[in-house]
Amino acid sequence: MGLKADFLKHTLQFNFEAGTSRGVLTExxxxxxxxxxxxxxxxxxxxxxxxxxxxxxxxxxxxxxYLRNICETFNELDLQLFKWNIPIVLSQLISNQFPSIQFGFETAMLDYINGGRRVVVENDFSKGTRSIPINGLVWMGNRDFMLRQINEKLNAGYNTIKLKIGAIDFAQECELLAYLRTNAPEQLVIRVDANGAFQPDEALDKLTQLAKYGIHSIEQPIRQGQHELMAELCRQTPIPIALDEELIGHMEYVDKFRLLKKLQPQFIILKPSLLGGMHHCDEWIETANRLGIGWWITSALESNIGLNAIAQYTARFPNPLPQGLGTGQLYQNNISSPLTIEHGFLRYNTSSDWDLQVLLDAKETVKNVIPSPDKAGG
Structure with a gap:
């Protein structure tokens, strides 16, 4: 009998109101x-x-x-999986219009091939012998809320802190950056993420003001899709620009290359859930390396299931830059895992176990239920 696929819907609840320039997230x-x-x-x-x-x-x-239909089609195929045929299965089974489903199936297949141990990529990170440097994320909110997060991140020992900006008064955001630069160690790396909040006619002036605070990079200063404006901004910017939303929807290799060659950003940021999984991220990395563009990898508000896969994938590369993998602490009903954060580093604690109980708590509302941990050894 071949392999079978099913799924379970889980609504993650934030520990706080997570502000972005696109609105506030609670679940x-x-x-x-x-x-x-x-x-x-x-x-x-x-x-x-x-x-x-x-x-x-x-x-x-x-x-x-669509996800349900993909599972039904998968179940009819009587497949055998090998690492070499996973990209073929994905390309023929799942439309490029559903990148997060591509990522979910890709990582589930790899986990299954590796024995169902929540090991997607076996390496020093998944073995617990290597940690990954990550940035501490400061969410948008009022000034006091952001200031409290800044102090929490400094006290936790982060060497890189990223602030989401673009929702409150720009002058107040600059005051927070001034506070951070004054009260943090001199070697602290500061990143900011505008999520496309700047208007094109004001973007260069704001970047010039931000440059006074020794900013490492700014993510997506203007809204994606404005290619001529973004290319010009990347040429003139006093702060390195890192693009993430700009990459969404470019699924063919030639489109990836054409986009990066036109825009020439200083960095790109890879979010596997938004880009179609690890195979597509491999293409972005290869293209960026050819064009001399830096990069790092970021989670996109996944639970610890997705975050674990992204972290293991990230550890494949000898990239010394801090990665954006600190989102595992966002939720009050996340899936308990061996992932831990210590002094600004993410590590996989092999002495801890996965606990899927939070998924079982949702079984009354779904048809397909993952076996309980005591029966599944998960």
């Missing part, structure tokens, strides 16, 4: 895919599909119906 729907062979039901791979509202190209009303 996020995500979908956990399970792949298993009914002849060995205790061994299963898990992956996560988590489109972001208002941003992912697969944030659409038919998402869940």
């Amino acid at each position: 996020k729907d995500t979908y956990i895919i399970r792949i298993r062979n009914h002849e060995s039901p205790l061994v299963y791979g898990l992956g996560e599909c988590g489109p972001l509202k208002g941003l992912s190209i697969d944030d659409r009303p038919d998402f869940e119906d």
Whole structure:
């Protein structure tokens, strides 16, 4: 009997109101895919599909119906999986219009092939012997809320702090950056993320003001899709520009190359859930390296299932830059995992176990339920 796929919907609840320039987040729907062979039901791979509202190209009303249809088609194929045929299966099974489903299936398949141990990429990180430097994220909010987060991140020992900006008064945001630069160690790296909040006619002036605070980089200063304006801004900017939303929807290799060659940003930021998974990120990395563009990898509000896969993928590369992998602490009902953050580093604590109980708590509202940990050994 071949492999079977099913899924479970889980609504993640934020610990606080998470502000961005696109609005405030209090919850996020995500979908956990399970792949298993009914002849060995205790061994299963898990992956996560988590489109972001208002941003992912697969944030659409038919998402869940399409995911269900993909599972049904997968179940009819009587597949055998090998690492070499996963890209082929993905390209023929799932439309490029659903990148988060591509990522979820890709990681669930790899987890299954690796024995259903929540190991997607076996390396020093998944073995617990290597940690990944990450940035501490300061969410938007009023001045006092952001200031409290800044002090928490400094006290926690982060060497890189990223502030989301663009929602409150720009002068207040500059005051926060001045406070951070004055009260933090001189070597602290400061990143900012505008999420496309700047108007094109004001962007260069704001970048010039931000440059006074020794900013490492700014993510997506203007809204994506304005290619001529963005290319000009990347040429003139006093602060390195890192593009992330700009990459969404470019699924063909030639389109990736054409975009980066035209815009010539200083950095790109890779979010596997938004870009179609690890195979597509490989293409972005190869293209960026050819063009002399720096890069790092960021999670996109996944649960610990998706974050774990992204972290293991990130650890494949000898990239010394701090990565954006600190989102595992956002939710009050996240999936308990061996992922831990210590002094600004993410590590996989092999002495801890996965606990899927929070998923089981949702079983009354879904048809397909992942086996309980005591039966599944997960």
